[in-house]
Amino acid sequence: MEIQELIQKLHDDRLGIRAKQTELMANMEANIDGTESGEDKAKWEELDKAFVEKGERIDQLLTLKENDKQLDEQRRRYETVIKDPKVVETGEHTLNERIRNWLRAGLPDAEVWAPKTLQIRFDSLAARPNKNGVLEYHDLTKAVTTAGGFTVPTGFVNTLQEHLIENNGVRRTNAQVFTTNTGEAILVPKTTSHGVATLVAEAGAFLESDVAFGQASMAAYKFGKLDQISTELITDSAVDLTGYLARAAGLAIGVSTSAYNVTGTGTAQPEGIANAPTAGKTGAVGQTLTVIANDLIDLYHSVVSGYRARGFWVMNDLTAAFIRKIRDDTGGTGLGNFIWQPGLQAGAPDTIFGRPVVTDPNVAAMAANTYSIAFGDFSAYFAFRDVNTVNFDRSDDFAFSTGLVTYRTSLRTDSKQLINGAAGAVKFYRNSAT
Numbered sequence: 001m002e003i004q005e006l007i008q009k010l011h012d013d014r015l016g017i018r019a020k021q022t023e024l025m026a027n028m029e030a031n032i033d034g035t036e037s038g039e040d041k042a043k044w045e046e047l048d049k050a051f052v053e054k055g056e057r058i059d060q061l062l063t064l065k066e067n068d069k070q071l072d073e074q075r076r077r078y079e080t081v082i083k084d085p086k087v088v089e090t091g092e093h094t095l096n097e098r099i100r101n102w103l104r105a106g107l108p109d110a111e112v113w114a115p116k117t118l119q120i121r122f123d124s125l126a127a128r129p130n131k132n133g134v135l136e137y138h139d140l141t142k143a144v145t146t147a148g149g150f151t152v153p154t155g156f157v158n159t160l161q162e163h164l165i166e167n168n169g170v171r172r173t174n175a176q177v178f179t180t181n182t183g184e185a186i187l188v189p190k191t192t193s194h195g196v197a198t199l200v201a202e203a204g205a206f207l208e209s210d211v212a213f214g215q216a217s218m219a220a221y222k223f224g225k226l227d228q229i230s231t232e233l234i235t236d237s238a239v240d241l242t243g244y245l246a247r248a249a250g251l252a253i254g255v256s257t258s259a260y261n262v263t264g265t266g267t268a269q270p271e272g273i274a275n276a277p278t279a280g281k282t283g284a285v286g287q288t289l290t291v292i293a294n295d296l297i298d299l300y301h302s303v304v305s306g307y308r309a310r311g312f313w314v315m316n317d318l319t320a321a322f323i324r325k326i327r328d329d330t331g332g333t334g335l336g337n338f339i340w341q342p343g344l345q346a347g348a349p350d351t352i353f354g355r356p357v358v359t360d361p362n363v364a365a366m367a368a369n370t371y372s373i374a375f376g377d378f379s380a381y382f383a384f385r386d387v388n389t390v391n392f393d394r395s396d397d398f399a400f401s402t403g404l405v406t407y408r409t410s411l412r413t414d415s416k417q418l419i420n421g422a423a424g425a426v427k428f429y430r431n432s433a434t
Contacts, residue, residue: 003065004346010054010061011346017051018342029335048324055342055350060166067158156242160390160409163250168258169360170273170415173312173378183220183387183412190214190418216416218385221260221270224410225252231403249409253390261384261415262362270415273314273382274363277371278420280427287432288368291319293326293339299375299429300353307377307425313357314374318365320357369433376426380419387412 021044028040165171180186200206227248234241257270264272280302281295303311315323323340330336341351349356355375364370391410398406419425 003061007058007061007065008346010058011343014051014054014058014342017047017054021047021051048321051342058346059349063162063166067162071158156246157389157392159242159246160250160253160392163247164254164257164390164411167251167254168261169314169358169363170258170261170378170382171384172358173314173382174310175378175381175415176383176418178218178383178385179389180220180385180387185220186218186385187215188218188383188385188416188418190216216383216418218383218414218416220385220387220412221414222410222412223253223256224408225249227407227409228399228404229407231405234405245407249390249392249407253409253411257411257413258360259362262360264415266416270413271417272362272415273374273378273417273426274371274428275417276420277374277428277430278422278424278426279371279430280375282430283432285432285434288434289366289431291323291326291366291373291429291431293328295429296323296326296339296352296373299373299427300355302427303376303425304423307380308355310377310379311355311375312378313352313355314360314363314378315357315372316361316363316365317359319363319372320359322366323352366431368431370431371428372431373429374426375429376424378426380425381417382426383416383418385414385416 024040024044024047028044031037171177178186178188227245229241229245260270260272262272262274264270265275266272281299283291283295287295300308300311320340324338326339327334328336328339339352340357343349343351349358351357363374364372366372389411391408393408393410395406395408398404
């Protein structure tokens with residue numbers, strides 16, 4: 001089944017599940033004593049779990065489809081640059097074959113895919129043929145003196161990034177991303193106050209009211225991990241080695257950075273969205289573990305309309321599960337429409353008041369005095385700075401005596417708030433103190 005067809009089927013399944021939930025809720029409310037049976041409750045939880053799982057699968061497929069488009073375009077451009085017009089190739093390696101050849105580079109009988117008898121230099125990379133006339137790609141770094149630093153194929157890096165983003169909720173908002181080639185600190189402009197227009201009489205003087213700008217300095221903090229794989233596993237073509245490494249590395253980097261992207265202080269570490277948050281709505285007494293529909297409406301309208309129109313909701317999964325059960329009380333308390341709505345089209349995100357919802361496990365769960373729900377325009381509020389992309393390097397020598405090949409994954413990155421405060425682009429729901 002094609003990806004598009006699978007997405008449509010999953011979307012149709014979610015709509016069907018939502019209809020079953022609505023019917024089940026109506027039956028539960030029709031009970032004379034107003035209580036839920038254990039069977040009804042278990043059925044609701046089963047439907048809710050299936051609804052979430054199918055939504056997550058749709059998100060994964062959409063990301064995969066978009067990456068496939070990027071890979072095809074990048075491969076076409078790359079091959080146009082390196083192809084030797086005098087070489088006629090027979091056969092075409094698949095992307096997985098190319099990546100596996102890169103992973104095996106330096107081992108007996110390994111090949112790195114590329115036309116033969118070609119030497120090039122591209123940015124910081126050099127290519128040179130080995131004794132068999134097959135190109136080997138090496139990173140030009142100060143410390144590398146062995147043949148361990150082969151250049152990872154672009155498609156593999158994209159897969160790493162895909163899994164990184166899957167495990168970093170804030171990166172799935174519309175926050176800005178600045179990508180630089182080097183790691184020195186950069187200054188990012190931010191607005192600290194807006195100018196004010198005034199009524200001017202005929203022939204009267206205009207009053208100066210300038211927009212005030214500031215600067216946020218963004219560093220490049222390094223996050224990384226090591227993986228070691230036996231040479232036997234690398235050469236076993238039956239193992240989905242590339243998929244494993246991409247998931248493991250992307251998950252590790254994504255989980256590590258995502259914590260700082262939410263709770264980081266900005267001092268010797270990235271700054272998070274919840275550092276010195278601005279409350280747009282505080283729950284009434286007794287709402288230490290809850291939120292009501294009217295609170296979400298107040299939070300929504302606490303953000304000015306320009307930011308609100310581009311807003312994202314960000315919360316953890318427990319809070320999302322609670323909000324998914326809230327109704328708008330049309331027709332009475334506990335009745336009416338769910339304020340959480342599934343996407344109306346295949347691939348569209350779930351929404352609250354028409355704006356997309358993103359979950360991130362690092363956002364605080366609802367508790368006394370916690371800032372548990374964020375809403376607003378993250379493109380104005382928050383920025384990421386990445387140095388190049390995810391780096392993935394290999395070494396045959398690091399664990400040579402044990403027959404292991406070592407893979408090192410790293411990302412240099414930072415994050416910073418841009419507009420906060422009373423006129424901020426993102427505001428939070430704060431649970432009551434008691």
